[in-house]
Amino acid sequence: MRxxxxxxxxxxxxxxxxxxxxxxxxxxxxxxxxxxxxLNELIxxxxxxxxxxxxxxxxxxxxxxxxxxIDAAYPALILATASAAxxxxxxxxxxxxxxxxxxxxxxxxxxIVPLGNPAMPVPLPNLLAVxxxxxxxxxxxxxxxxxxxxxxxxxxxxxIAKESGVKLWxxxxxxxxxxxxxxxxxxxxxEPVGAATFLEFAADADITLFI
Numbered sequence: 001m002r003x004x005x006x007x008x009x010x011x012x013x014x015x016x017x018x019x020x021x022x023x024x025x026x027x028x029x030x031x032x033x034x035x036x037x038x039l040n041e042l043i044x045x046x047x048x049x050x051x052x053x054x055x056x057x058x059x060x061x062x063x064x065x066x067x068x069x070i071d072a073a074y075p076a077l078i079l080a081t082a083s084a085a086x087x088x089x090x091x092x093x094x095x096x097x098x099x100x101x102x103x104x105x106x107x108x109x110x111x112i113v114p115l116g117n118p119a120m121p122v123p124l125p126n127l128l129a130v131x132x133x134x135x136x137x138x139x140x141x142x143x144x145x146x147x148x149x150x151x152x153x154x155x156x157x158x159x160i161a162k163e164s165g166v167k168l169w170x171x172x173x174x175x176x177x178x179x180x181x182x183x184x185x186x187x188x189x190x191e192p193v194g195a196a197t198f199l200e201f202a203a204d205a206d207i208t209l210f211i
Contacts, residue, residue, distance in 0.1 A: 059089045061202035062209045065171075068100025070112045070142060070154070076101075076211050077157035084164035091205075092161075093198040095171030098211075099178065102170055102185045107155045111139045162188040167201075169193050 060083040064076045076092055083090040094102050101110065113135050146153070152160070161168065170185055172192040182192065202208050 057087065057089050058207075059201075059205040060091075060207045060209070061198070061205035062090070062092045062211060063095070063198070063202075064092060064098035064101065064211045065095040066097065066211065068097040068106075068110070070110045070139065072098065072211050073101045073110055073154050074157075077154065077161055079209065080166045081157055081160045081164060084161065084166050088206075090161075091167035091169060091198065091201045093169045093171065093193075095174045095195070099170060099174050099180060099185075101154070102168070102189065103180070104184060104186050107158065107186065108153070110154055111135055112142050113138075158186065169198060171195070171198075 060079070062076050062079060064072055066072065080090045080092050100106055158168075168189045170180075170182075170189060170192040172194050174180075175182075175192055
């Protein structure tokens with residue numbers, strides 16, 4: 001009787017171990033399947049994100065705020081028109097002194113200031129740069145160089161930018177600060193916006209520049 005009981009216990013133990021092994025195998029199978037499924041989902045999502053990024057139009061954001069002179073306008077507009085030619089989405093934000101570039105009467109009258117500008121083609125000591133007429137001469141010299149090299153003028157570049165779909169935003173706060181009205185600015189611009197609107201655009205930009 002005792003031997004029969006022991007045999008029954010051993011048999012039950014082996015059965016329990018067998019059941020445990022089969023349950024473990026079934027659980028492992030389900031876990032592995034779930035892990036593999038999730039891994040495939042992550043890989044597909046990654047590939048999809050890469051494809052979407054490749055297909056997404058690249059974006060350039062330019063903030064023109066430090067100066068409203070020729071040497072600020074040219075880099076911004078050349079970069080903007082070049083990006084448009086490369087089928088990039090481009091937005092240029094004009095704030096503070098950069099608004100000077102957008103004024104109607106300033107398109108042909110932008111100046112260059114040699115004071116504190118050691119990178120001028122003909123560097124001038126600050127003592128000479130502050131003399132009356134020096135800024136006017138430097139502006140004339142620069143415009144003559146631009147004309148001789150057949151480089152597009154600021155109004156021409158501005159027209160190309162607008163026709164190419166470049167977003168040209170005046171800063172509303174700076175306009176209020178300097179008492180600049182919308183009618184004081186050239187036609188064809190986007191409506192004046194605040195910094196938050198431009199920063200939202202710049203947040204998704206591939207390239208962001210400050211001029």
